[in-house]
Amino acid sequence: MKAGALIRPWWLAVLVLTAVPAAAATIEVTIDKLVFSPATIEAKVGDTIEWVNKDVVAHTATVKGGWEVTIAPKKSASLILKAAGAVDYFCRFHPNMKGHVNVTP
Amino acid sequence: MFTRYTTALAALLIASAAPFAQAADKPTDPQIAHIAYTAGVLDIEAAKLAVKTSKNKEVIAFAKDMERDHEAVNKQALDLVKKLKVKPEDNATSQALTKAAKEERAKLAKLKGAAFDKAYIENEVAYHKQVNGALETLLIPSAGNAELKSLLETGLKIFQGHEQYAEHVAGMLK
Numbered sequence: 001m002k003a004g005a006l007i008r009p010w011w012l013a014v015l016v017l018t019a020v021p022a023a024a025a026t027i028e029v030t031i032d033k034l035v036f037s038p039a040t041i042e043a044k045v046g047d048t049i050e051w052v053n054k055d056v057v058a059h060t061a062t063v064k065g066g067w068e069v070t071i072a073p074k075k076s077a078s079l080i081l082k083a084a085g086a087v088d089y090f091c092r093f094h095p096n097m098k099g100h101v102n103v104t105p
Numbered sequence: 106m107f108t109r110y111t112t113a114l115a116a117l118l119i120a121s122a123a124p125f126a127q128a129a130d131k132p133t134d135p136q137i138a139h140i141a142y143t144a145g146v147l148d149i150e151a152a153k154l155a156v157k158t159s160k161n162k163e164v165i166a167f168a169k170d171m172e173r174d175h176e177a178v179n180k181q182a183l184d185l186v187k188k189l190k191v192k193p194e195d196n197a198t199s200q201a202l203t204k205a206a207k208e209e210r211a212k213l214a215k216l217k218g219a220a221f222d223k224a225y226i227e228n229e230v231a232y233h234k235q236v237n238g239a240l241e242t243l244l245i246p247s248a249g250n251a252e253l254k255s256l257l258e259t260g261l262k263i264f265q266g267h268e269q270y271a272e273h274v275a276g277m278l279k
Contacts, residue, residue, distance in 0.1 A: 027257070032257070033258075033259050033262060034262040034263060034266065055259075056177045056178065056180070056181050057177050057178065057263060058173065058174075059173045073177060091266065092270070093170050093174065093266060093267075093270060094263060094264060094265075094266025094267070094269070094270065095263070095269040095270055095273065096262065096266045096269055097266065098266050
């Protein structure tokens with residue numbers, strides 16, 4: 001425990017120093033029992049959204065007239081955000097599943 | 106043991122909500138498992154017929170999605186009954202569902218092209234509506250085992266999604 005407490009601040013400092021200039025982050029969205037969680041995410045252009053599907057059925061994250069990602073059962077799939085803007089997305093197979101992404105420049 | 110259901114097509118009009126109405130008594134877990142599994146098999150059979158008959162890209166895609174989802178849910182249901190050592194038990198509701206689906210299949214078999222697509226999709230809307238209603242008001246409240254109940258609850262969300270998906274495809278056919 002003691003060693004861990006000592007190591008953590010050093011590790012965090014390196015992470016902050018090296019991560020800030022690159023900026024691109026990966027935001028995880030879990031799909032469990034037909035729910036996108038978190039349902040709303042804040043992201044920047046260049047960030048990646050990774051959907052982790054815990055269900056036994058496939059899902060999609062679909063923006064009407066925009067991008068679509070298919071996430072196989074018990075698998076993950078990701079998308080790099082290329083444009084700024086706020087978009088609603090849904091699952092094409094189960095349109096009762098809804099999510100929202102706010103993408104800032 | 107479920108092969109005897111595979112000839113029927115899942116297509117019930119809203120007006121023919123009789124299959125579930127006949128089950129006045131609270132179904133047991135083995136009966137609930139049988140009903141849920143049978144409802145899935147019937148929709149898979151409908152989907153197979155649509156994939157074979159339809160020429161419409163959207164209808165075929167929808168049917169393939171139904172086949173894949175219901176197979177996945179039924180596989181999960183079989184795994185669960187095996188784990189719980191529950192033997193699914195045939196019952197009047199399963200039989201009525203199968204009979205109604207058979208009748209609908211006979212109707213659909215006479216149709217082609219756009220008429221088939223319209224009838225198939227409209228039946229998918231009605232069938233999911235009917236099964237979802239039964240899940241909500243009868244099957245889920247009657248389920249005794251917590252894991253079975255949870256599986257049915259997730260199934261309901263999946264099938265409510267299918268109902269909306271079918272409505273969307275029906276809208277595109279108009």
